[in-house]
Amino acid sequence: MAIENKNKFRSHIFFLFLTGLIVLIFSALIYLLIIRTVYGRFSAAQLVPNAKAVNELLFGTFPSTAILNSYYTRNILSEESGWFDDNLKTWQKSLRNLDIKYQLIPDEDVELGKIDEYHLIVLSGCKSLSEREIIQLKKYLENGGSIFATGGTGSFSEDGKWRGWEFLSDVFGITFRKEIGNDDKTKIHTLRGGLPLTANIPTGFPLNIATWDHPVAAEVLDPRTTQVSFWYNHKLEDGLVREGIKESAGIVYGNYGKGRFVWMGFEINSVLGRQDDYVYFDRLFNNCISWLTYKPIAYLRNWPNGYRGAAMIAPIVSDSLQNLNHLLSVLGETKTKATFFVNPSIAGQNPQLIKSLVNFGEIGAFINLEFSNAISDNDDILKNILQDKIQLEKIIGVKVDGIYPSVNVSSENILKTLIASKFKYFISDSLDDRSVPKTIKRKEDKIISISRTVRDDYDIIRDFNLTEKEFQFYSYQEDVDRIAFESGLYVFKVHLDYQCSPQNVEVVKDLIRDIKSKDYWIATASEIADWSDKKEFIELRTQKRGSSRVAVTITNYGIFNINYLVVDVDLNQKAKRVSLDTEIIGTKKAQYKHKDGSQFVFMLIDELAAGESRTYYIDYDLYN
Incomplete structure (x- = not known):
């Protein structure tokens, strides 16, 4: 009987030991699964504290x-x-x-x-x-x-x-x-886009730097x-x-x-300089x-599908209408859309011709605002602008979203008037701003400002007197290459009486072909304004998780869906065997590209809905 009880006791001990061992193994597996879920790929050696970790725990970290x-x-x-x-x-x-x-x-x-x-x-x-x-x-x-x-x-x-x-x-x-030199107190210092150091900084931003030293x-x-x-x-x-x-x-x-x-x-x-100078320099410094x-650093490319730059053809239709057909012929031959800025009085005199321009792109208003300097009543300014806008919309039969004012929008009154007129965007003749559109907000309202960014035919032909087509093309091409270098927007403003004349219009065709060969997105002003407005509500965050995982979170805080986003992720480590997964099962996966030995991962994110947030895990092995 004693022997029997002894055997039962031994069997209970063995059962308890076996149960404890199984629980311990399962606990270890669950722990490793949690570690794997949070930190991605890891080795057993990384779980064991080393001498450096113990030293930092006991004595604190040494200044890095x-x-x-x-x-x-x-x-x-x-x-x-x-x-x-x-x-x-x-x-x-x-x-x-x-x-x-x-x-x-x-x-x-x-x-x-x-x-x-x-x-x-x-x-x-x-x-x-x-x-x-x-x-x-x-x-x-x-x-x-x-x-x-x-x-x-x-x-x-x-x-x-x-x-x-x-x-x-x-x-x-x-x-x-x-x-x-310090002839001037400050000097403009232009920042490129599309680089890890300029992540989340507007392309072509003109940083003001003191020249005293x-x-x-x-x-x-x-x-x-x-x-x-x-x-x-x-x-x-x-x-x-x-x-x-x-x-x-x-x-x-x-x-x-x-x-x-x-x-x-x-x-x-x-x-x-201004507050923007300090805000964007802080971002530059942090990058x-x-x-x-x-x-790791992640940043959005400026344009859909990762285009190197964007371009907009912007003819001013105010006089010399006999040259308009020369331009339309070029646009048809090159299959290119343009944004025509039309003087409402010209539209009233030639309604059928102006209405036909809708087939070649988009129509905006070219309105004389010089009178506004002599008018102190904002209501009168608004009334005049709205009359011109409504007149143009009746003629062309579609909504007019944009305006090219005849003067720079330098006063707050004019800016508020353009917003009150329900324009989506305006073109600024200023060459002193960034190379990408800018959203200007006033309380609950907003408008997109698009700077001209480059020299137009008034500069090239009228002021510089460049009558040879080769010199005209080279001058424009310099700006095309500069904008591509910055990853910005090329606004090609042309006038019917200069670049669209019979002797000069061939340059327009050559330039459009050159732009298309350099990975530019050619779009209308509304398409560019819409893209810029949607992109402004996109937020990117990166976090290093362990030694070989980077978490990238992209959130759309806007009210519109956005497509064709390209995200560049600089892992800051040369990697191989890269894989991409999502934090939550069912999240739409992104397409990605990576070459073994590179530290960059390129992600294409499509159909990011309004209010949606996605977190992607990039796992990789170090490339030796």
Whole structure:
């Protein structure tokens, strides 16, 4: 009997042990499943705490960023100068705003190579560097470190002697072109679009930079370096546009060995101007830090289906109607839509001709607003505009959504009047704004502003007196290439009495063919305004999950569905075996492209409904 009880006791222990083991195994599997769901692919080694993790738990994290407090640079400045200290304070404040721990380090630490533990080194206005510092900084980059530099880095030796611009050439792959003079208080600095560093910044945004410390313009010579911006002002400066842009880089980024760098030809406290200047520079700065510290960055391409640029053909129909058929023939032959801006009085005199233009695209109003300067009563201004709009709509039989005012919309009264007139968009003759449309809001109402962005035939033919077709085409083509470089909008404004005349209209056909060959989306003004309005309500967020997963969340806060969105995701790690999944089962999947060894994933997102939010998981293995 005792033996029997003993055997039962042993069997109970074995059963309990087996049950506990099964529960433990299931718990481990559930834990691994949760880890897999949240962090994607992982190895068992990643689950075991290493010495670094234990050390950080016990003693806290070591500052990941170092700012060089260069006494060599201080020594070449006058005693009363606070320039260097001001730069340091701005950098410290900017890094604190990003919750980045930093350490001020002296020249000696760099010279002795005590910099390997830092992920990022800031060279803020460090004009003077010793040869030993330069050697150590190059080693640091070669081994995978990151450098954020501003101004004429290393152009003086430690004893204040002029060294030249070799550091810029050797490390950043650029050559010095000129210092920006301080004839003007500020200088416009144009930002490109479609780059990780300019994510979520309007393409062609004109950043206002102070010239008091003579910013530097350079030219990119090395394919490892990418130009982000340019100082050249195509509206005011002479010379060829292509060369002017190429030789006036103000921000570049790239690789040196295994490391990365960002160089700005100006100090970060040199940004002046309106609120937008500070808002978008903050985004630029944050993107730079994210890229240098290998954080993922996602951004929307400006145009549907990932087109490189957009273009709009905008004929002004006010006189010389005998030339209109020349233009219509070109549009028919090239199968191109245009947006005709018609003077209502001309439409009243030629109703059948103007109505026929609907078959070639869209019709907007070209209205004389010069009278508004002499009218103080907003009601009178509104009455005149509405009369012209209604008259034009009756003639063509469709709604008129846009207006091309004869003067720039510079006053608040005129702007409010255009909104009250229920126009969807207006064309601005100003060449001083961004290269993409801008939404202007007034309380619950809004209107889309589309800047002209490029020179028109009045500039090319009338003012420059370029009568040879080859010179006309080349001048237009320079702007086409510039807009493609920026990833912006090309507004080709033509007048019937100049570019549409029999001797010049052939240039229009050649230019349209050139635009189509360069991956442009040619659309009407309403199509462009609608796309820009919908895109403005799209929000992108990225989050690193573990070592090999990036979560991308895209949300449509607007009231309209949107199609053909292309998202560029910079994983900031070279990847292979990329896969794309959704957070929630049943979420519509996105098409994607990736090439092994690349750090970019391109996603095509279609039919994103109003109010819809989707989260995609990008899983990958590191490419060795």
